[in-house]
Amino acid sequence: MKQQRGKLGIREYVSIAIMMVGLKATEETPARLYNMAQNAAWMIPLLSAVFFFIPLFLLIKTMSLFKGENLFYVVQKLLGRYFGFFVCLVIFVLSSFAFSFDTRDYSNIIRAFYFNTTPLLVLFAILMTICAYGAKKGIQHIGSVSYLIIFYVIISFIVALLLSTQDSNIQALLPIWGAGKLAILKQSSQRISMFAEFFMLTMLVPYLKSNKEFRKGTWIAYFCVSIQTSVATLFFICLMDQSLGGMGYPFHTTIRYISLGSYIPNIEIFFFVIWIMGVFIRFAAFLYIIALMFGHIFKIKDFEYLIPLLATLYLLIGNMPNNPIEVAQELKPLIGTISGPVFSAIALLLWLSALLKGEFKHAKNKNSM
């Protein structure tokens, strides 16, 4: 039962990308941003997007030299066999930890707000099973499902934010510079890990129809996601003002707070169902990409069979931290602060070595011939 290699369209790719990065606005990210820059927190996603634009742009430029090859192929080609292997391994390990702690974090949210008595391990295991099942189906299936639900996810998100305006105060955004201009700049440079998933998404290049589509899709998704995160943070600030800093998961607190008049007071379940579908897609895609990395590093062709195994491994890793705070306040930021700079550095390194090796000239010559 060999899976045939279909191709991803640009819309599927964009929806996967939006799901993978955009969902960050629904976890603790806005609260963490608020703690960094107070009421100017909504600027951070925009500014970090500007900062991360440079490495991402260089990476995509380098990738375009090798038509239809994925990130790891490019890394090994440019950095040599041994050093390339090492870099690939670093990327793989970092993404693995990010995946384990992210899934654990989402299980924590589900347990905290919706299933209070169910043991965490059970919820976590169910989440992993579904993601593994989704990932096993292949990226084409993930892509089409994500395109199916992306509109529901976005619309429900917008509806939730709009409903929250009933009780929000736009003046909470003022003073406009919040903690100060310098602080905002400093914090935004530290939050580039917010977009680190785009780095991993370059693994999917071979699945896209053309390099141009990949480039276009990435920029569309990048633009949407940075705006989305910023707007979400802005709405949360307007709604909660200074309480946002102490809040664990603002999105879920918001959907529990908002209501449709006194006849339909408690509507969080609508948003929860759509949100959880988005979460499944996000982690299925994530898991698939990691399996792809693993397969590439260790030269395993049918890497799809590894997915259940990897899922189990990540379940065990993710289950190691004792409590949700450890995950949300220590481990995730730790991975974030490492992965952001490391990924940017790798992108720069790739571009530099391509430049020094004269690959750009090669490509030009090829084109002119």
Next chain:
Amino acid sequence: MQKTRTVCKFLLIVVIAFSLTGCWDREEMEDKSYVIGLGIDRSYHKGKIKVTMLLANPEVGSQQGGGGSTEKPREIVSFDANDIIAAKVTANSVVSRIISYDLLKIIVVSEEFAKDPKFYNILNDVVFDKEIRMNAYLAVSKEKAAKYFLKNKPRMETRPHKYFQYMIDHGIENGLIPDSTLFRFFKTTDGGADLFLAMNTSAVREKHPKFKGEDEYFAGQLNASGEFDDTQFIGSAVFRNGVMIGKLTGQETSMVNILDDTTNMSDFFLDIPNPFPGKRKSFAVRVIKKENNQVKMDLKGSRPKIFISIPLKFEIMSNPSRIDFAKRKNQEVLKKQIASHFKTELEKFLKKTQKELKGAPYPLSFYARKYFGTNQEFEKFNWTKSYLKAEISVYPEVEIIDFGKSPKKNLKVEK
């Protein structure tokens, strides 16, 4: 082979169906008791609080038509506990069903305990609880909260959640009580710059309340007679940094609601001194507030100046002097009268907040924020202190949109 696969798929569906019950979080309606009202009092034991729970029976009223349950709609339990969260378990030694805060509608605190600095700490547990929603209301009762729930026996709405919902919703619409959700409470207290108003309620009527002007009552003072509920929702309790420091009457609360753009007040009725000759000294108007206030500030000088202009629409509901409002002159007189009445009342009230309450009773500091570039500058400005010396002027923009049903009925009848 095909058969085995079909069977396997079928089995999988059956297994998935089992998970629909929610695994460990399976809940039975019959087995649940929802806390609608939560009372917090000071306890006689050191370091403890007295918790009162008003529990609703979800089975009552849920069935249409006949055959409904004959069980009682509510249960009330009071006991001493360390905090409100662990109290859930303690209450189970008395209540047969699983207790849940999921539908908590109102938290009632006795005035005595609200003035205790410990109160904010106790209430802060609410933020950590996973069941309590932040749109529950905070109310302050004159008597002990335990007594309040016992005394409160609604006649028309026996289901407690509906009773509180209607009572509070209509009170907020009429502007007599503030929109005091827990969410607003924590938002204001975390902000720290302004005062918070919680609704004032009481289920014990004062024996011989003095007669006062329209709505100038605290809860429990309205001298109504007849057959009705003893519970009254009127006026508000003022909190600074989570500790109660004073009280406002119903009328003052409605003034705050006029000034505050963030509440959901729709429209309310008011008596205004009659500018025309006649025996009756006041006439009734309906005040409608649809647009937001304009607040301008001049914060440069040693005494900050605050200018508030309030767009208000009025409908004249009575005409005791039988004035012909078709004449422009009479319209102008009326308009002027309303504007000056509002101006003096509001300015007097704001002065009172500066002198007695020492803080703005609604998020006025938000308007000051735009004059500063960063949070540090705003903190340096020190809003709480500056507000006390601020010079506040109020400009009501009066627009009369309706002069009543029969504007032209003339003086003839009277003489």
